Amino acid sequence: MSDKNLTQKIIEKIEQHKLKPKPKWEFILKEYFVWALATISLIIGSLGFAVVIYMIKNNDWDLYDRVSPSLFSFVFASLPYFWIILLAIFILLVYYIFRQTKAGYKHRIVLIFIFSIVLSILLGTIFYSTGLGAKLERQFDERLPIYRRLMDTRMRMWDRPKDSGILAGRILNILNQQELNLEDLHNRHWIVIYNQEILPPHMTLSPNMRIKVIGKEIGESRFQAIHIRPFMGGKRRLLQKSPVYVK
Amino acid sequence: MLTQDKCNNKSDEELVQLTLKSQDFFYCLVKNYEAKLTRYIRRISSYSQEDIEDLLQEIFIKVYKNLNAFDDSLKFSSWIYRIAHNETISHFRKQKSRPQTVTSDNEDDIFNNIASDFNLEKETDTKISREKISQVLAKLDIKYREVLVLKFFEDKSYQEMSDILKKPTSTIGTLINRAKKNFFEKLKELNLKI
Secondary structure (H helix, E strand, O other), X not given: OOHHHHHHHHHHHHXXXXXXXXXXXHHHHHHHXXXXXXXXXXXXXXXXXXXXXXXXXOOOHHHHHHHOOOHHXXXXXXXXXXXXXXXXXXXXXHHHHHHOOOOHHHOOHHHHHHHHHHHHHHHHHXXXXXXXXXXXXXXXXXXOHHHHHHHHHHHHHHOEOXXXXXXXXXXXXXXXXXXXXXXXXXXXXXXXXXXXXXXXXOOOOOOOOXXXXXXXXXXXXXXXXXXXXXXXXXXXHHHOOOOOOOO | OOOHHHHOXXXXXXXXXXHHHOHHHHHHHHHHHHHHHHHHHHHHHOOOHHHHHHHHHHHHHHHHHOHHHOOOOOOHHHHHHHHHHHHHHHHHHHHOOOOOOOOOXXXXXXXXXXXXXXXXXXXXXXXXXXXXXXHHHHHOOXXXXXXXXXXHHOOOOHXXXXXXXXXXXXXXXXXXXXXXXXXXXXXXXXXXXX
């Protein structure tokens, strides 16, 4: 190979094709874009974590022994897998995108993972404390039928009136101050007998509201309530608009 | 075109800045790295001279077009080796070829360094020829061969290797250790009794 020839060929090619170095702003913009993507992924993952906290915290732990043989099987059955998978996907994305930044390769894989997990937990906890976790879960529940079906499948373990004394579903209509019509998660219709004293403070029953009723079956499609609580969520949920259950 | 005199006593980083102002200075950068990159590509790929020349053209054109992406927190040599490495590996994968030997010219010292660093003579109780080392290197997976080539043939530091291969320095250390292990395994496969 003649060195001179190769050098000449390269210079000639540059001149012939009028090649120019790409402007610096293109590279700066690309780097900003990558960082923006990483930040967005981190925020979405953190929102997922906020919902995970919200759902775990409002999991009716006091009733687990009614629906599950052990705490372990209850945890296994009631974990919010949808949100955990979403969180995992976005932690992976943060890792992958961070690796595309200029200095991303310099850091150890484990450290990047730990860093993105810790950041997601911190941000997610902040989001949860501002109520974003609950809001986001409610938006998904109201607007995404697929999500609602997924959640209903998960919540069906609560709908066991015979053996656990828990009925879960949505209010079809309020018949009077002591009776309401309810459609459970297995699409069976019930008349629930209750009184206002068993409702938690701030809770007002209304059609389409989803609830859990603790009590016992007292006849064909009749259920005596000793306690009523929102389908999911504590006081915060009660103060918000109730989810609408659309078939 | 510039003469070699204009290139003398200028660092690569200065030449990058000068090239951005005047294309003519790119001649100096090509001159500075043409031979080095030719050897490097040959060592990791065993391409023919013609293929290497084509590849070098692509590499230098890419370097020229991306000069503004050069991050001066790196050595220019690390940056240009990174581009050469990426282009070669990409080409190499497209062709799915594997070199038969790792070629080299008058580099007995390097092979002696490998033999000495790997404790080959002590481990094998026999003198391993340069040809056999070449054969074993050629049989290694590309990810192992490239770290050994960068360490022993190109004399790059861990930091430079990290910048060239875009891997953390700790991973480079691990890769070198694994490469050594693989080297001995391939040596056994070649029936070079250890």
